[in-house]
Amino acid sequence: MSRRLFGVLLLVLVAMTLAVRSEPLRVSLDFFANPNHVPLYVAESLGYFDEVGIEVEIFVPANPSDPVKLAAARSVEIALTPQINYLIARSEDLPLIAFGALIDHALGGLLALAEHGVAAIKDLAGQHVGYSLSPLEPVLWTTVFACAEVEDYELVNVGFSTVASLLAGSVRAIGAFRNYEPFEIERLGYTPVFFSQEDFCIPATYEIIFVSHPAFVSDRSEEAAAFVDAVSRAIAWTVENPEAALALFFERFPELDDEVNRKSYDATLPLFALGARHDDPDVWESMQAYLLETELMARIFALEELYTERFLPIE
Secondary structure (H helix, E strand, O other): OOHHHHHHHHHHHHHHHHHHHOOOEEEEOOOOOOHHHHHHHHHHHOOHHHHOOOOEEEEOOOOOOHHHHHHHOOOOOEEEEOHHHHHHHHHOOOOOEEEEEEEOOOOEEEEEEHHHOOOOHHHHOOEEEEEOOOOHHHHHHHHHHHHOOOOOEEEEEOOOOHHHHHHHOOOOEEEEEOOOHHHHHHHOOOOEEEEEHHHOOOOOOOOEEEEEOHHHHHHOHHHHHHHHHHHHHHHHHHHHOHHHHHHHHHHHOHHHOOHHHHHHHHHHHHHEOHHHOOOOHHHHHHHHHHHHHOOOOOOOOOHHHHEOOOOOOOO
């Protein structure tokens, strides 16, 4: 038997072993299914999960704050969550570990309308600014305004009626995602003005990472490695075949096939984490320092306590 054939047979045996002995991997999205998640559904549609011998069940959480809690309680094997939310959860002593990324760039910022006379961040002086998530958003937008030397403003909790509040004129800006709300605003006939958070003294961050209970990556390491391998391949295929990848997503969710989601996908495509990488120490150290300074974290963690690189592809 040739060495090459032996290697192929060995991979097949490993996949068969995983398929026989493993329960499905329950994967919680961070929010409802949207273009941020295209590579996950590409991996499912192209059979990448099947090829590495794992069954994956993807579901939508009832609340965006639930995924890290579900992973910490071992109610799911894998949760998608922003790095910031993960770090805050770790500071609250939730047992979690990060082991990959889906989007490696920030998506957040402030959204205003040109029709309201806003062209620069300083135009928001003396205005009301709406947000929905506390305590995180007030900290972020306070940083943005301090960085821009804007002192006279008022933060207002508008719940989840952010876009409606902006259009009604009750606030002059809202916390938003650059790859969704600006396109929704355009669809309604307005001109969006977006201020990216990283341009105003907020450190770089991984927008969506994969986290789990530490026991998952230790006790079921082969499945964790298989998941990262499949997702990494799906991200690469999505970037190389963007139209085909989006078509697969819309086959799964035909109700989402509209102009807003198409524009959202185009804006997200350059931000997918090639190789599912989440291992830049500068990103972890700077964000921890920021969250500690703003009292959203109680202490700094050693990097090896926060994430593992063991499942990432070799560069």
